[in-house]
Amino acid sequence: MNMNLTLKVWRQKNAQDKGKMVEYKVTNISDHMSFLEMLDVLNEDLVNKNEEPVAFDHDCREGICGMCSLHINGEAHGPDRGVTTCQLHMRMFKDGQTIYIEPWRAKALPVIKDLIVDRSALERIQHAGGYISVNTSGNTQDANAILIRKSDADKAMDAASCIGCGACVATCKNSSAMLFVAAKVSQFSYLPQGQIERKERVMNMVEQMDKEGFGNCTNTGACEVECPKGISLEFIARMNREYFGAKIVSEK
Amino acid sequence: MSKLDSKIPEGPVAQKWTNYKNHINLVNPANKRNIDIIIVGTGLAGGSAAATLAEQGYNVKTFCYQDSPRRAHSIAAQGGINAAKNYMGDGDSTYRLFYDTVKGGDYRSREANVHRLAEVSANIIDQCVAQGVPLARDYGGLLDNRSFGGTLVSRTFYAKGQTGQQLLLGAYSAMNRQIARGKIQMFNRHEMMDVVIVNGKARGIIARNMITGEIERHSAHAVVIASGGYGNVYYLSTNAMGSNGSAAWKAHKKGAFFANPCFTQIHPTCIPRSGDYQSKLTLMSESLRNDGRIWVPKKIEDAKAIQQGKLKPIQIAEEDRDYYLERRYPSFGNLAPRDISSRAAKERCDAGYGVNATGEAVYLDFATAINRYGKEKALILGIQSPTKEKIIELGEKVIEEKYGNLFQMYEKIVDQNPYKTPMMIYPATHYTMGGLWVDYNLMTTVPGLYCIGEANFSDHGANRLGASALMQGLADGYFVLPYTIGDYLAPDIKTGPIPTNSTEFDEAEKAIKEKLTFFINNKGEHSVDYYHKKLGKIMWDKVGMGRTVKSLEEAIVEIQQVRDEFWKNVKVPGQMNELNPELEKATRVADFMELAELFAKDALNRNESCGGHFREDFQTEDGEALRDDVNYAYVAAWEYTGKPSEAILHKEELKFEELEFKTRSYK
């Protein structure tokens, strides 16, 4: 089944430009297409008409790199659940529908151009403590010398599956990055390897998060719903606990 | 005389690396801070190298076109990473991993490199676990393994279906630590435009800031290319949209030899194409072949009916199904190596037995596995004479635990439930074994220019085994390059910072600006993608899974034509000094246009079939690859002389001291 659609797309030349919504029509869109392939069709069309194509972030197009974003019809990564925009398919839309396409909106994630935003704030949070201080010599102990309960390993994996796309921030009414930060903090807190720096890690990452200008968590749970990897709110609770525990005994 | 010196150390293969490391030049820790290293690409190889080199004390600058190193396409590897740990006690060893890799690569890889890879493989797992990578565990808390194509042991470590992601995040976390220490400077959303050679040595790069369009000069004492493979020369591949061969190709044009470009891996289990708008192909992990059985209908009329949508796969009786891998390769069956499985699928589809509307798909069926697991589970749960439905229900649960996320991804894309109806799969370009020629130190033919990971040619020969790419990337980055680069840098401790105001930098920058200006001003008729698709079609049809002299000769002519057309008529909207995705694509596709020709030329030169390179004129009577070890046991390293068609071939003879040539049989 092929569809004709009206798109309302945010166009903004660069970070300084004010930007506005611009309307486009696309025709003959197959329902097997991915959302980004639909945008490819639009862009090919624009290039042929000597107009500038819409800039959007994308890379792996298989839902794992976290590069693609887009707030589609009022929802981060669009109306489907458990998928990134690149895995969103046009069968989720109806012929004749109007689709709003906007960049992630948050002060901490400013627009660079059109639908592309600057997510380096998330990177800086990682730099503040998203690691275990171990040299890369390879001369660590044997991997099986560290026993990890399967349930803990699985939980750590669940937390670690965050792709850093920023949908949690984009969808949160407070632009809070807590789900993102909590995922990293939780991953290491479940593992024996992460225990040594556990307290410093959570304090430093939260501090950096606050510096970047993200909002507070008010437990609305929107992030968990829109997260393409289904990262659970449990991890935010865990981070709160970690933080509380760390601050109480902290000498700083 | 050949210009190639592979610098393979003397001595028995098992001791080469240890002996070599013992005698290599080192740079004193205090002097390392006087040395700058540029790393282009931040995937598993680049990321791990950046972290390690920075940790040793060098000043590292990393470049990547994505907005974060964490997004490099290593992240997409699903299945796992090999390591000779023998945790399963099934007879694995360094030697066996070495042997499997050389054999899997069809004896076209360098023995010494592969052995080194097998040696350090176990350290990778230790390292990653220490970094907090959540590799899968069993109930006793020990690491779990699964098996992969082309091997008879279980040596693959995994993290759900997201192994590449977890390993990359591990490497990135190691980078984070160094970024926090100020030892790594990240240049994200930056693309390398050229390598700068000063007095015969790689001394820096020209990069484009992709946000502002600014052309920047960066100098260093050594440059490391870790930019991945060039699979996107086919337009459609499992690579990321941005994956490109430009960094390697620019290095090639500056003097680095390009080795074995025709060795390309076509992965057997990808989701088939659904239409012309298709932008990329999605891989389904090879691990699915542990439990899935691959088949097409036995009768051509059944196949036709399926293609027309008149028949459903579940309606075809067991005896009317052709499990062609099990039929042709009884001992490896559905776990035959990738090149062989892919060709077998193509063979069936070319014969008309394909199972979707395009006729380019085969089934990957889990019904048998669901049934088997269901029965096992019923037994475990103590259910007496379970019903058929109960067995299926239990079996599906087991399958869901193992492959749930993959099944979900398939369903999202294809809109069919793979628990109930077999998956459809078809081969797609996945990995390029070829790449920049490097010596044992991983240095290219340009002094000071290194190449690691998929971008180099070294370890996989003509075909890569599953779960070995992650292993190679991390081995190169964590454990090989950081040692070998010191040998080259040792004399550089007194050099001081490399100035960026030299004529070499001036010229390189000027050339790039001219080229970018050309694209902007060309105002042609067609978009970059239009030409890229054309190129991709030539490559897939004529330089794809089955190649002939005729197809390759035609391809070379057609590639040249498309290239001429591209330069004449390409249209790039927008400006140079802004974020301009079309301009980025144009520079990458321009390089693919040249690389493609060398690719075809190399395929034409290699008069044999081996690994991913299958020449239809060199096959046995039953359609198996016919290798020529007398004439072609060499690495074809091409030297750029101004045009791909005039590239000069240099041969590095491959000597096998430990292993002897064997016909690669998986029967």
Next chain:
Amino acid sequence: MSQGFSKSSVGRKILMALSGFFLLLFLFQHFLINSLSVISADAFNEVSFFMGTNPLIQYLIQPILLFGIIFHLIMGITLELKNKSTRPIPYAMNKPSENASWMSRNMVITGIMVLLFLGLHFYDFWIPEIKTKFIEGNMSGLNESGELRFHEELLHKFTDPIRVGLYILSFVFLSLHLLHGFQSAFQSVGFNHRKYTPIIKKLGNLYAIFIPLGFILIALFHFHVKIRF
């Protein structure tokens, strides 16, 4: 210098939750005492007298309660202002109802409504009480006819249908506030457990519905009783 606990986003939400817990407890005891007014006027008077004159409650618990309310209020508004500022350009199209409940998204609205009610409530009860006790110095708790005055004062306030209507409306808002607030407080202090969280959520819903409903019923009871006379 590291970030102070009360300056951090996580610290603040934990403090918000702790003050919330305290208010939940307070509300519960308030409810219990109010319930007495239905059962027995004497008992209600006794307890009210005790609460109103016991020095421990008056000089220790009461200031803590006041502080808790003010803290919860100021912190809530501070956080809301900060949160509002994090998205200078709003979405042209936004469907928050697709992923979060109305209650969770509008805590500040329901909170402010409850605050307005508190103003009325203070005007009705607390300010006269403070006036009588601390300004006029009458700590006896007795009315002119020498009986404990609390029950009578309570009844007196529930004669005006408009006031009762406002009272009911306020408790509807309180209920909405608690429907999110109760379970949210547990989440904020880090209590999220696969086994217990569903129970907490159920308990929270029960609390958020039945406590305000109880207050409403008590009000209606007294209003009804008054009408009948």
